[in-house]
Amino acid sequence: MTEKIHWADQIAHDVKERVQSDDTLKKIVRKHGYIVLDEKTPSGTIHIGSGRGWVIHDAIAKAMRDVNMKGRFILSSDDMDPMDKLPAYLDKSYESYMGMPFRNIPSPVEGYQSYADYYFMQCVEKFEEWGIQAEIESTGRLYESGAFNESIKTILNNSHLVKNIFERIYEKPYDKVPFNPICEKCGKIGTTLATKWDAEKECISYRCEKNLVTWAEGCGHEGTISPYNGNGKLPWKVEWAAKWISLGVVCEYAGKDHFTKKGSRDVAIAISHEVLNFPPPHPSTATAIGQGYEFFTVGGKKMSTSKGQGVGFADISAVLPPRILRYLLIRTRIQAAVDFDPHRPNDVILLFDRFDKTERIYFGKEKEENEMDRESQKRIYELSHIGELPKKMPVQIPLSLAANTIQVGLSEQGAIKILQTLGHMPQDLTGIDLHHAIERLRDAQQWITHFATDEYKFTIQDSPPHLDASPSLKTALREIPNLVRKFKDEKQLHNAFYEMCTERSIDMKDFFRTAYQVLLNKEKGPRLAAFLIMLGDEKVSRLFSQL
Ligand SMILES: [Zn+2]
Structure with a gap:
């Protein structure tokens, strides 16, 4: 195995090797390039933790392009997901949209197509500032365009395989039709239960249930609908796998919490490999989950979008400039935790x-x-x-x-x-x-x-304070302007202070402490000699010559 100097180059290299050893992937890459995917549900203010994933994927795609691989970072907004929690900062009137896909909920701020559009764009608009080059996608639009139709059909025709996977991994019965239609009557997607797949007519029968979930109430409607072209979505672990084959994804990381045994990645890998017959993207293989990236915490706290906690991605530049934060994320190995506390x-x-x-x-x-x-x-x-x-x-x-x-x-x-x-x-x-x-x-x-x-x-004082100091200390302090005029070099000035204090038997600590008191009304401050030179003759003279 070739050892690369930077993790992004190593990943680019590993992905290339993987693709070259797999005919399916080779064909896909020839057609679409090396697709590096990331996705995010626009359920509210998106926190900086997601920013780590975006910078990681951006760096991988860049590292690919640097060695003439056609690296493309696609970021998809999972806007077909239902609203299942009301963020604390939102108006209570939003409760009526619970259970609806984010892309069909109105934006809390005018000028955006939808709720999903608003929260997603808050971040995307900052990408240039962050040096992130991404092709922006909407999962809902992909459904509408029919990009997932073939995968939806394969999954529904093989729902016994999906059932086996879920039962094997979770060790409990699974008897769902793996699809969630959007109710034609109330527009909710979180409340529908698919009851039957008619493989011949390619139609899904469903009920919009009153009590299927605790966070939203269905309308009771029963209907039959085509599962294609945006009429509904796959359950997300299944959808994850459907995205890989439909877009031709060769690399996708996610937070380490997704990469646990029996976690979402585990299920998606099995669906991809066993149902859709597609090799799961790096760092996973058909037989190994691989490792996700570590969390990015601010002041030791992991942040949650739905609880409205922590620092939003769009607001982080108020804490640290993007180029410095990007540097922090690029220099840290992706399996190492990043904790940053601006305080x-x-x-x-x-x-x-x-x-x-x-x-x-x-x-x-x-x-x-x-x-x-x-x-x-x-x-x-x-x-x-x-x-x-x-x-x-x-x-x-x-x-x-x-x-x-x-x-x-x-x-x-x-x-x-x-x-x-x-x-x-x-x-x-x-x-x-x-x-x-x-x-x-x-x-x-x-x-x-x-x-x-x-x-x-600190604040530089305007006039000298009343000092409770010994006459000899005061005399020494009054010498400061003369010494500052004489020595323009920090080291020389510092030495002059030292010599003066030694000659006059003045305690250096007292001298410094009192000088700071005169300058800043504080006991401590920046390195004194350098600070006095920085202040300039006039100010120093004003504060010290009349003590
Ligand atoms: Zn309904």
Whole structure:
């Protein structure tokens, strides 16, 4: 087995090998390309956990295209699924739609075709920002187009095989006709019970039951209907398999909870292999389930769409910029859990710092002696980069420095001026470099405003406070403006403080603590020497010379 440096390349490679050893798959790929599928029920606000799957599938399709495989990521909205829970944030009037397919429920916001359309588009509209390239599909539209007709027929004609699979896996009787028609009278799909399949006329008889499910009430209608062209849907574990053969899917991951023994993937694999005669997509085979991806949690909590918990995919950019979050997801092996808490300073600062380091390694500005690590970092940068890769390294400002300067400078322009004075950035900053600098300053501002702990937040005082300090300490503090004027280098200035305190027998800790009190009305702050240089002569003088 060939070992690839990045998981996305490894998966692309494994899928290719698999396809080459299977004539059915070879034929499909020649016709449709390598289809990587993901799907999502638009039952409400879609949380960031789903975003992990989308980035994974996007990266796999990209890795495929990088080695001239025709990788295509298709994301399908499972909009034929019935509404079975009312999200807490929705108006109670939506209760009357319980049991109806999401695509037939009106949008809570004007301008969208349906409920499904609204919640799905909230995410899809962000894909460009996230660098996700996906072909967007609607499962309902696929049903309507007849794409599933053949699979529906095979499944209904072989419902004894479906029965065997369910009974074997779940060890309890299964006597359903595996199809859910949409009731012609009340429009609900969650309440119908198919009672008979007439293989000759190709018709399904059904009843719309009052008490089939607890979350919706049927109208009692009885009817006979064709199962084709969008008149209903397959139960979802069966539908999953039908999608694979109907679309020609060769790769599809899902959260690890689906990949357990007796889980949904287990059933779908059996249906695909035994009923539809189609090899289940990577990472599954006819005989092995494979492994799904680990959860993405925020602050240790797994999020649920229906409970309205957690961070929505569409809102996550308020927590972390997409390029940084994408980097986090690309650099993490898919079987490793990702937990991110924007309130933990280390999570945020370290993540930005790691991103910057990866960027420096990519552009050869930082040495990484280990060749494997170097190549791995470069590949992570390529796969996580959004848009065209830059020719030269963008200007970098570490997040903590950006946070300090934006608080001292009080505006982006002010902060840039400080960074230029410090020699951190060239004076003639233009175009893309200016864009990158402003981007990082905005990230810092966002973090400071919403998530940073007090330790990182400060306000420069306007006038010197009344100090309860010894005369010798006060005299030393009054020396600060002179030293700042004399030493423009952090290390030299720090040494000057040290020497002064030693000569005058002043406790260094007291000196620092009191200086922060004067500057910020706090006992701690950013590294003092660098901070004073950043503040500039005038402010330092105003605060310290008259103590
Ligand atoms: Zn009905």
